[in-house]
Amino acid sequence: MPLVTFDFHNTIAHCDTWFALEIRDLPAGVLHLMREDALIEVSGELAALAADTYRQIRRNVTLSGIDIDAQTAVMTTFADIGVIAEPRTVERYIRKIMRAALSDLRPVDGVLELIRELHNAGFPLGIISSAAYHPFLEWSLKEFGVSDCFDFVVTSASAGFYKSSPRIYLHALELAGMEPQRALHIGDSPRWDVTTANAVGMITVLLDPHRGGASQIDEGLTAPDLEVDSFVDSRDAIVALAKSLPADLPAMTPTQEPAVPVLRVDIFTLFPTMFAGPFDESILKRALAQGIVDVRIHDIRDWTKDKHHTADDTPYGGGAGMVMKAPPIVEAIEDVLGDQLERAHIAITSAGGRKFSQKIAHELATCERLVLICGHYEGIDERVSALLDADELSIGDYVMTGGELPAMVIVDTIARLIPNVITAESIADESHAESRAAIVEYPHYTRPATYRGHGVPTVLLSGHHARIDEWRQGEAQKRTSRWRPDLMEQGSDA
Numbered sequence: 001m002p003l004v005t006f007d008f009h010n011t012i013a014h015c016d017t018w019f020a021l022e023i024r025d026l027p028a029g030v031l032h033l034m035r036e037d038a039l040i041e042v043s044g045e046l047a048a049l050a051a052d053t054y055r056q057i058r059r060n061v062t063l064s065g066i067d068i069d070a071q072t073a074v075m076t077t078f079a080d081i082g083v084i085a086e087p088r089t090v091e092r093y094i095r096k097i098m099r100a101a102l103s104d105l106r107p108v109d110g111v112l113e114l115i116r117e118l119h120n121a122g123f124p125l126g127i128i129s130s131a132a133y134h135p136f137l138e139w140s141l142k143e144f145g146v147s148d149c150f151d152f153v154v155t156s157a158s159a160g161f162y163k164s165s166p167r168i169y170l171h172a173l174e175l176a177g178m179e180p181q182r183a184l185h186i187g188d189s190p191r192w193d194v195t196t197a198n199a200v201g202m203i204t205v206l207l208d209p210h211r212g213g214a215s216q217i218d219e220g221l222t223a224p225d226l227e228v229d230s231f232v233d234s235r236d237a238i239v240a241l242a243k244s245l246p247a248d249l250p251a252m253t254p255t256q257e258p259a260v261p262v263l264r265v266d267i268f269t270l271f272p273t274m275f276a277g278p279f280d281e282s283i284l285k286r287a288l289a290q291g292i293v294d295v296r297i298h299d300i301r302d303w304t305k306d307k308h309h310t311a312d313d314t315p316y317g318g319g320a321g322m323v324m325k326a327p328p329i330v331e332a333i334e335d336v337l338g339d340q341l342e343r344a345h346i347a348i349t350s351a352g353g354r355k356f357s358q359k360i361a362h363e364l365a366t367c368e369r370l371v372l373i374c375g376h377y378e379g380i381d382e383r384v385s386a387l388l389d390a391d392e393l394s395i396g397d398y399v400m401t402g403g404e405l406p407a408m409v410i411v412d413t414i415a416r417l418i419p420n421v422i423t424a425e426s427i428a429d430e431s432h433a434e435s436r437a438a439i440v441e442y443p444h445y446t447r448p449a450t451y452r453g454h455g456v457p458t459v460l461l462s463g464h465h466a467r468i469d470e471w472r473q474g475e476a477q478k479r480t481s482r483w484r485p486d487l488m489e490q491g492s493d494a
């Protein structure tokens with residue numbers, strides 16, 4: 001049976017108290033309880049600072065697409081504003097505040113009937129919601145008496161991705177073992193429910209009680225497959241849409257089978273939130289959404305064992321700076337890769353490594369699993385390289401503060417070489433392509449034909465392909481000798 005997933009807030013449940021806690025008030029709520037228990041003096045200024053800091057964290061989550069759970073967000077807020085609190089105490093207080101918020105919970109009109117009808121018709125059901133506190137959703141389903149109807153609840157706290165990233169939807173589909181074309185997502189947000197779910201290929205229903213969706217869609221968002229103003233009046237239409245999805249996709253014929261080779265990249269870093277933006281745009285976003293490339297970011301600190309999550313230490317032999325410790329990195333990679341460790345190509349980003357090039361990118365694009373380790377500070381304990389038999393890659397002869405940007409450069413370069421990410425023709429005919437190793441690409445022009453007195457070379461308007469090719473070759477030579485004479489020297493040596 002096809003899968004049906006629901007957004008939570010204002011699709012299944014209304015609960016303004018919970019929503020305010022999630023986006024704004026959680027640290028202030030915890031501070032309030034700490035004051036009641038005489039653990040801390042809380043001034044109005046401190047509470048306001050906590051609210052501002054937390055709001056900034058939530059804003060960064062939306063922008064980056066990478067979410068953190070409520071406890072981590074509150075602990076980060078407290079660390080920023082200088083409040084000392086035991087993680088377990090914070091967890092206990094969050095639970096208490098969230099439990100209290102249940103009193104404000106009520107179901108969206110008609111949704112419980114819709115859930116039961118879909119469940120009785122045999123559809124597997126799930127929830128996909130951006131929520132920093134996962135248990136609240138499980139409690140809510142119990143309160144409504146429908147928890148047995150659901151097969152899974154994916155929150156951004158549990159998946160690690162906010163709904164600004166399609167990866168939360170991919171995570172849910174993977175969990176359900178379902179193809180996106182056989183999955184229907186129902187939600188009230190044209191942006192986070194319709195547009196993001198549609199980006200991975202899911203069918204969508206927009207619940208829009210005020211019928212404002214159409215105007216928002218004009219702002220560049222994706223239109224839903226079905227728009228309804230209430231579940232009460234439109235239950236039959238939604239069930240009919242779910243029933244119209246393919247029960248099973250046709251079995252793959254042998255010629256279809258190798259259609260999309262998948263590269264899985266695991267990146268190990270101390271700064272996971274740096275990765276969000278570049279992976280959520282353009283071609284890389286599409287490759288991720290289509291499952292052609294699967295990039296997972298891992299926080300090395302999750303594998304530290306002390307309470308301060310120490311991942312670096314002073315260098316043996318003295319000298320400036322800190323060195324990243326070997327144990328958390330090695331253990332993180334062993335844990336994540338498991339029995340795939342032997343099959344993975346493991347590379348450390350390093351200013352002193354072999355120079356990354358289009359040729360190396362082509363080689364790495366054929367791996368099934370690629371691991372990139374991002375250094376920081378003075379670098380990484382040398383034993384990581386020895387123990388993991390790692391490659392070392394530099395993106396150029398300069399020193400950056402960390403390996404995160406180099407890792408992004410490497411993934412971006414490799415991803416576009418994987419079949420189906422962009423056209424084979426584009427790759428064959430560009431700078432540094434294997435067919436034209438010693439020459440950069442010819443110049444490009446597009447409309448208008450004249451701009452500030454500069455016209456387009458007339459040969460490009462002639463439609464004469466042989467002459468255009470000849471002109472392009474000549475221009476490519478000129479550009480190479482102007483900007484990259486070193487390439488011409490390498491070419492003549494070869």
Ligand SMILES: C[S@@+](CC[C@H](N)C(=O)[O-])C[C@H]1O[C@@H](n2cnc3c(N)ncnc32)[C@H](O)[C@@H]1O
Binds near residue numbers: 351375396401
């Ligand atoms: C400040 S650098 C360390 C430089 C190191 N002490 C050296 O002299 O080679 C910190 C980290 O940034 C990354 N990094 C810096 N420049 C890089 C480059 N050009 N290519 C790849 N990674 C680089 C590496 O992961 C490195 O461990």
